[in-house]
Amino acid sequence: MPEELGVDQIIDTHAHLEDIPDLDRAIARAEAAGVIKILAMSMDLRSAQFTLRASEQFPGKIFPALGLHPWRANAEPAEPLLALMDNHREQLAAVGEIGLDAKAEVPMTTQVAVFRQFLAFALEAHLPVSVHSRGAHAEVLEELQAAGVRQGVFHWFSGPKEALHDLLAAGLAISAAPAAAVSLRHQHRIRETPLARLVVESDCPEPWSNGPPSEPAAARTALRAAAEITGLSPTELARITSANAMRIFPRLRAYNF
Ligand SMILES: [Zn+2]
Numbered sequence: 001m002p003e004e005l006g007v008d009q010i011i012d013t014h015a016h017l018e019d020i021p022d023l024d025r026a027i028a029r030a031e032a033a034g035v036i037k038i039l040a041m042s043m044d045l046r047s048a049q050f051t052l053r054a055s056e057q058f059p060g061k062i063f064p065a066l067g068l069h070p071w072r073a074n075a076e077p078a079e080p081l082l083a084l085m086d087n088h089r090e091q092l093a094a095v096g097e098i099g100l101d102a103k104a105e106v107p108m109t110t111q112v113a114v115f116r117q118f119l120a121f122a123l124e125a126h127l128p129v130s131v132h133s134r135g136a137h138a139e140v141l142e143e144l145q146a147a148g149v150r151q152g153v154f155h156w157f158s159g160p161k162e163a164l165h166d167l168l169a170a171g172l173a174i175s176a177a178p179a180a181a182v183s184l185r186h187q188h189r190i191r192e193t194p195l196a197r198l199v200v201e202s203d204c205p206e207p208w209s210n211g212p213p214s215e216p217a218a219a220r221t222a223l224r225a226a227a228e229i230t231g232l233s234p235t236e237l238a239r240i241t242s243a244n245a246m247r248i249f250p251r252l253r254a255y256n257f
Contacts, residue, residue, distance in 0.1 A: 008034035008238035011245040011252060012219035013175050014097070014130055014155045014201035016041050017062070018050040020215055027058060030216040034238065035202075037252055038062050038216050039245070041097040041130060043069040045081045052088060063252055065094035065130055070101045073114040082121055093251040095122040096130030097155070100140050108136075112143065119147035128152045128249050137163035141170060151248055156203055158186045164193065173197040173248055176241075178208035178218045180225035190229045195237075199245045200226060 012030070017040045020026045030038065040055065040062050042048035048066040055064040066085045068078055085092065098118045100111050122129050129152035133140040137159040144152070150171050157164065157174035164174065176190050176198060190198065200222040205213035208221070220234075223241065227234040246252045 008220070008223065008235050009242050010035045010200060010219050010223050010238050011242045012038045012202045012204075012216045013153060013199045013245050013249070014039060014041055014177075015204050015216050015219075016043070016047075016206075017054050017204075017216075018043075018047050019205050019213070023054065023057075026215040026217070027061060030219070033217040033220040035216050035219045036061075036242075037245075039065055039093055039096075039130065039249060039252065041069075042066045043097065044072040044076055045084065048081055048084055052084075052091065055091065060254065063093035063249070063254075064088075064091060065096035066092055067096045067098040067118050067130075068114055069097045070099050070106060070111045070115070070132060071104050073106045073111045078114050078117045082117060085121060085125075089125045089127075092125070092127055093249050094130050094152075095119075095125075095127050097132050098129060099132035100134075100136040100143070101132060102135030104134075112139075115140075115143055116147065119143060119149050122149050122152075123147055130155050133157070133159065138166070141167055141172075144172070145170060153199055153248060155201055156186070157189050158183060159189070161188070161192060164189050168193065168197055173199060173244065175199045175201040176222045176226040176229075177201055177203050178214060178221040178225070180222055180229065182209050187225075187229050190226055195230065195232075195240050196244060198226065198230075199241045199248065
């Protein structure tokens with residue numbers, strides 16, 4: 001068991017697994033890196049079906065988050081995906097990836113309408129959210145508050161300090177991504193976040209430093225970078241961020257270490 005070996009127990013709270021070439025091997029490498037649980041995101045209906053299958057294939061390791069990403073908000077109707085989510089609501093660990101992106105080509109009115117549908121589902125199903133927020137932090141927070149969704153993570157948060165302050169005041173959290181190793185802005189936001197509101201993620205397969213596509217093991221890079229920023233040991237920060245992840249996303253507690 002990882003604990004007996006003294007290996008860090010890291011939870012990757014935001015990963016995209018459908019484009020990982022050999023998932024079995026990637027999961028084995030994640031385990032070797034101490035990444036014991038993965039909250040897997042979805043982009044759209046096809047991706048959500050993949051995420052559900054992967055979570056069934058790796059019970060206790062991969063936990064599904066289903067949602068329609070703002071980049072895909074006008075690519076398909078939300079209803080079939082919402083119906084799938086309704087059918088599998090007991091399996092879901094979160095609603096995600098959802099949010100708003102001011103730099104995306106999808107019209108903001110469409111993004112907002114879709115975001116609201118998924119926030120309504122999250123509220124009704126008592127599920128936390130993993131949100132994408134780019135250039136629209138105030139709007140994302142407003143939508144969360146208007147919907148009554150109080151539990152979730154602004155993933156890979158690199159927004160302005162003021163936006164961080166507001167989301168923390170609302171009881172929400174942020175995640176440290178592997179880019180924390182190189183992005184000054186991301187480093188600042190991590191430093192300004194209370195430890196109780198910090199989790200880590202890989203956001204794989206997104207490369208983080210002009211490198212190749214990443215995989216869940218990269219959550220370890222995020223952990224190490226955040227440990228350096230916070231002045232804690234990686235082991236101590238893994239303990240804190242994994243406890244946070246299981247508090248924010250309670251279904252990650254299933255199948256304990
Ligand atoms: Zn993502």
